Amino acid sequence: MSSPNFKFKEKYVIDRVQFGVLSPSEIRKMAKVTVVVPQLYEADGSPVAGGLRDPNFGAIEPGERCPVCGNTREECPGHFGKIDLARPVIHPGFGDIIHSLLQATCRQCGRLKLPPERIAYLLNLIRRLRRRWPVLARQLAKEIKREAAQVMECPHCGTRQFKIRYTRPIYFYEERPEGEVRLTPINIRDRLERIPDDHIELLGLDPKRARPEWMVLTALPVPPLAVRPSITLETALKAEDDLTHALNEIVRTNLALREQLLGGSPESIVEAAWDRLQQLVAAYVDNELPNVGQITYKRKRPLKLLAQRLKGKEGRLRGNLSGKRVNFSARTVISPDPNISINEVGVPVDIAKILTIPMRVTPDNIEEARKFVVNGPDVWPGATHVYKADEDRKIDLRYNRNWKQLAESLKPGDYVERHLVNGDIVLFNRQPSLHRMSIMGHIVRVMSGRTFRLNLLVCPPYNADFDGDEMNLHVPRSEDAMAEARELLLVEKHILTPRYGGPIIGGRQDYISGAYLLTIKTTLLSKEEVVRILAATDYVGEMPEPAIIKPKPMWTGKQMISLHLPNDMNFRGKAKINAGNLMCGSIDCMNDSIVVVKNGKLLMGVLDKKGIGAEEPQNILHIMALEYGHNTVKNFLDNVFRMFIRVLEVKGLTVSYGDLEIPKEAREKIMKKIEEARNEVRKLIDEYRKGTLETLPGRTPEESLELRIIDVLNRLRDEAGSIAISYLDAFNDVFVMARTGARGSDINITQMSAMLGQQSVRGQRISRGFRTRTLPHFEQNDLSPEGRGFVSHSFVEGLRPTEVFMHAGAGREGLVDTAVKTSQSGYMQRRLINALQDLVVSYDGTVRDSYGNIVQFRYGEDGADPMLTYHGKPVDIDRIIESVRLHKVSIDSRKEVRK
Amino acid sequence: MPKPGRVSKKILQHELVPEHRVLTLEEAAEVLRKLGVRPWNLPMISINDPIVRILKAKPGDIIEIRRRSPTAGESIVYRIVVPY
Numbered sequence: 001m002s003s004p005n006f007k008f009k010e011k012y013v014i015d016r017v018q019f020g021v022l023s024p025s026e027i028r029k030m031a032k033v034t035v036v037v038p039q040l041y042e043a044d045g046s047p048v049a050g051g052l053r054d055p056n057f058g059a060i061e062p063g064e065r066c067p068v069c070g071n072t073r074e075e076c077p078g079h080f081g082k083i084d085l086a087r088p089v090i091h092p093g094f095g096d097i098i099h100s101l102l103q104a105t106c107r108q109c110g111r112l113k114l115p116p117e118r119i120a121y122l123l124n125l126i127r128r129l130r131r132r133w134p135v136l137a138r139q140l141a142k143e144i145k146r147e148a149a150q151v152m153e154c155p156h157c158g159t160r161q162f163k164i165r166y167t168r169p170i171y172f173y174e175e176r177p178e179g180e181v182r183l184t185p186i187n188i189r190d191r192l193e194r195i196p197d198d199h200i201e202l203l204g205l206d207p208k209r210a211r212p213e214w215m216v217l218t219a220l221p222v223p224p225l226a227v228r229p230s231i232t233l234e235t236a237l238k239a240e241d242d243l244t245h246a247l248n249e250i251v252r253t254n255l256a257l258r259e260q261l262l263g264g265s266p267e268s269i270v271e272a273a274w275d276r277l278q279q280l281v282a283a284y285v286d287n288e289l290p291n292v293g294q295i296t297y298k299r300k301r302p303l304k305l306l307a308q309r310l311k312g313k314e315g316r317l318r319g320n321l322s323g324k325r326v327n328f329s330a331r332t333v334i335s336p337d338p339n340i341s342i343n344e345v346g347v348p349v350d351i352a353k354i355l356t357i358p359m360r361v362t363p364d365n366i367e368e369a370r371k372f373v374v375n376g377p378d379v380w381p382g383a384t385h386v387y388k389a390d391e392d393r394k395i396d397l398r399y400n401r402n403w404k405q406l407a408e409s410l411k412p413g414d415y416v417e418r419h420l421v422n423g424d425i426v427l428f429n430r431q432p433s434l435h436r437m438s439i440m441g442h443i444v445r446v447m448s449g450r451t452f453r454l455n456l457l458v459c460p461p462y463n464a465d466f467d468g469d470e471m472n473l474h475v476p477r478s479e480d481a482m483a484e485a486r487e488l489l490l491v492e493k494h495i496l497t498p499r500y501g502g503p504i505i506g507g508r509q510d511y512i513s514g515a516y517l518l519t520i521k522t523t524l525l526s527k528e529e530v531v532r533i534l535a536a537t538d539y540v541g542e543m544p545e546p547a548i549i550k551p552k553p554m555w556t557g558k559q560m561i562s563l564h565l566p567n568d569m570n571f572r573g574k575a576k577i578n579a580g581n582l583m584c585g586s587i588d589c590m591n592d593s594i595v596v597v598k599n600g601k602l603l604m605g606v607l608d609k610k611g612i613g614a615e616e617p618q619n620i621l622h623i624m625a626l627e628y629g630h631n632t633v634k635n636f637l638d639n640v641f642r643m644f645i646r647v648l649e650v651k652g653l654t655v656s657y658g659d660l661e662i663p664k665e666a667r668e669k670i671m672k673k674i675e676e677a678r679n680e681v682r683k684l685i686d687e688y689r690k691g692t693l694e695t696l697p698g699r700t701p702e703e704s705l706e707l708r709i710i711d712v713l714n715r716l717r718d719e720a721g722s723i724a725i726s727y728l729d730a731f732n733d734v735f736v737m738a739r740t741g742a743r744g745s746d747i748n749i750t751q752m753s754a755m756l757g758q759q760s761v762r763g764q765r766i767s768r769g770f771r772t773r774t775l776p777h778f779e780q781n782d783l784s785p786e787g788r789g790f791v792s793h794s795f796v797e798g799l800r801p802t803e804v805f806m807h808a809g810a811g812r813e814g815l816v817d818t819a820v821k822t823s824q825s826g827y828m829q830r831r832l833i834n835a836l837q838d839l840v841v842s843y844d845g846t847v848r849d850s851y852g853n854i855v856q857f858r859y860g861e862d863g864a865d866p867m868l869t870y871h872g873k874p875v876d877i878d879r880i881i882e883s884v885r886l887h888k889v890s891i892d893s894r895k896e897v898r899k
Numbered sequence: 900m901p902k903p904g905r906v907s908k909k910i911l912q913h914e915l916v917p918e919h920r921v922l923t924l925e926e927a928a929e930v931l932r933k934l935g936v937r938p939w940n941l942p943m944i945s946i947n948d949p950i951v952r953i954l955k956a957k958p959g960d961i962i963e964i965r966r967r968s969p970t971a972g973e974s975i976v977y978r979i980v981v982p983y
Contacts, residue, residue: 862971
């Protein structure tokens with residue numbers, strides 16, 4: 001429907017694919033050309049008959065008719081040719097199989113080296129297995145081969161057997177008592193021919209489709225010209241494809257070998273030519289084999305041959321089949337826009353004018369369609385093409401500029417390729433696409449500028465930031481695809497992640513600071529402030545009752561949140577700040593660090609990372625999504641979160657040097673602690689030198705000393721940190737950000753205000769650099785804290801030169817680790833996903849693969865969809881008890897009133 | 900390829916060995932009917948598996964295994980005995 005001029009013709013349906021090895025007779029049967037001449041063209045430029053450009057390889061020039069099938073180049077499938085090899089050669093792809101067959105069979109009679117009774121038994125077994133359990137049949141064949149290879153005397157004819165040595169990919173040697181003898185392809189082919197069909201089955205091959213002697217080539221198939229087209233340069237010279245070059249080399253060598261054989265040359269000369277032929281054929285299949293000379297172009301560039309076309313990132317498989325490039329897609333830098341919905345994406349006009357959607361003209365939308373056509377391709381919202389159904393013609397509006405007239409002539413049934421407009425659905429993606437939330441459906445909002453705009457709340461699922469990240473956008477063009485995207489892919493339907501039970505969308509950084517500042521008890525808002533903050537939302541309704549009336553009406557921040565909560569929502573949870581001196585055990589505590597929502601009112605508790613943060617299971621968003629649906633959460637996210645940002649605009653959030661400075665008193669306390677720790681370490685070192693240091697179980701004295709010192713110094717850093725933090729003001733914005741989880745941690749504050757602490761590389765104190773010391777600033781074999789990378793200064797104080805050096809050493813380890821970890825874990829995940837990708841949870845709850853084999857009898861053994869669970873638990877008992885309790889309380893209170 | 904050697908019945912008492920039972924023909928047919936699968940679509944258990952040898956099950960028999968599950972308390976799985 002979307003592409004009106006494309007009609008499917010169904011002639012045959014592929015039912016199954018059977019792979020096998022091409023037999024020489026098959027190669028000869030399908031060959032339309034026997035290549036015997038190494039020349040490509042005659043003097044007049046026409047192709048030589050019997051050469052590699054023989055016209056019988058198939059038509060490729062425009063207007064040319066194929067002499068074999070009579071078709072033009074569009075219809076001609078191309079035809080194979082062959083080269084009859086003067087002597088057989090090993091196909092390099094089958095070296096390993098040939099080796100295993102030679103080892104498992106008798107060198108004399110070719111039979112499998114196992115007793116006849118056992119062969120009969122195994123044959124029956126493997127045939128039974130192959131029908132139902134092909135996996136097991138393959139495993140059995142492997143075991144049979146291993147067993148037979150051990151036998152050193154043929155149980156059938158009694159011939160003594162020798163070990164076969166194999167040098168990848170094509171050389172075989174027999175280790176006879178008189179010395180090692182090279183097996184020629186003729187010897188090998190003879191042996192393989194002698195293996196009976198039944199025994200081939202036992203070796204894991206199908207004798208009808210893959211007789212082992214076919215793995216030694218007597219004829220080489222030559223692919224059609226369409227596979228190896230030549231290109232004509234401006235100078236009228238023709239440049240041939242790499243495959244043609246390689247084949248040409250093979251033809252020459254083959255011809256030379258044949259002449260030597262006919263002329264009765266000495267065996268050593270024949271063997272040299274034969275070996276050359278073998279190497280060429282092996283390299284023709286794969287030009288990167290070990291022990292085989294590469295075929296090069298003019299002794300410089302190695303040719304790209306068969307295996308090179310398929311292999312690797314740019315190869316046919318990964319580059320052209322898995323990784324096709326697509327139309328109707330766009331890519332540009334992303335930037336944030338907190339004012340659009342989480343479901344939306346801002347699309348630059350320039351992109352909207354290129355991406356189009358086919359719009360079927362109906363009596364209802366014909367006027368709308370005409371407007372698009374009248375605007376033309378350059379004015380947004382316009383159209384790029386018109387498809388006239390009755391003329392079966394596509395008109396490009398860039399070249400036919402009678403837009404008014406075209407618009408008039410539109411009839412129902414025609415199609416208009418119109419620009420992307422507001423409200424269209426598109427798919428938005430950021431690599432690496434590791435989970436399903438990496439591609440989500442967004443509603444288009446066309447904007448000026450040159451970047452894609454997205455709401456900050458969808459950064460977590462994409463793992464996006466704005467330091468130059470680019471994202472891709474794809475336009476679904478059929479009605480089905482668009483409907484599917486709207487129903488399944490829209491952002492709001494991915495608030496909960498199937499990875500674990502919990503929301504993946506939620507606030508980060510400023511949203512969390514804003515939420516905290518709005519909801520703390522000290523925040524009281526004047527009427528003007530309330531209006532300003534509520535104006536960030538689309539709240540329509542009465543002002544709530546003020547929380548304080550005198551001296552002037554004031555509202556709490558919690559009231560602002562309550563306005564947007566569902567009326568009957570109940571929630572109870574701990575805040576992130578519920579730790580340290582703000583710890584709250586029960587709701588009777590004054591620290592406001594337990595969040596309670598009752599009947600849609602935020603009664604107590606501050607909202608911080610645990611309340612509204614991304615990737616925080618069992619927060620308000622999670623419960624809301626499970627119990628009120630994703631649309632409710634979407635509205636909450638779009639309104640309330642914009643309010644949080646507005647709070648920061650009103651109240652301000654900023655950080656300065658002063659926020660990190662600590663009073664002299666604190667500094668002195670820290671100095672005292674440092675002195676104490678120094679003494680302690682000195683004592684430990686003295687004890688160690690004297691040999692009186694108590695060693696830890698399973699450790700050497702040196703290790704014990706190191707561990708004890710690290711322990712002392714880490715304790716020192718923590719103590720210094722807590723001293724520094726205890727002197728920070730509660731409204732210090734650095735402190736607020738760390739405590740609420742918006743950004744930074746206690747350790748970051750410690751390092752800025754108190755001290756950096758011990759720097760480590762591979763979990764050890766820094767000990768290398770010079771032979772006997774880390775830096776020349778220290779004495780030799782100095783085990784003191786400073787000499788081994790202890791930094792006693794903070795970033796605010798500034799570091800000493802030696803400290804900077806130690807810090808840089810530890811910092812580099814971090815960088816190396818991230819680089820190594822991402823690549824390793826990425827590949828690990830890729831393999832896991834490839835292994836699991838076609839498992840399906842069927843309607844009866846079983847997990848099956850694509851053959852219908854059962855993998856699990858009930859998904860996860862409990863049949864629970866992790867997305868719909870409470871962080872893995874199918875039922876949250878505490879929550880149910882709580883809701884029943886609340887329900888009972890409300891009934892009781894109603895009874896009270898009635899009395 | 901049945902392997903020689905005896906298997907001690909003591910392994911049945913081990914706490915990590917779940918309860919195994921050979922289904923009767925009727926039960927097996929019912930299991931297959933309920934799941935809508937052919938016998939070879941079930942997960943396999945080798946004829947050489949120690950438990951299978953203790954139970955003296957033959958290829959084609961279906962074995963019911965009840966095991967403790969961290970998510971579901973108890974879970975029941977079926978495996979078909981394969982001749983290798």
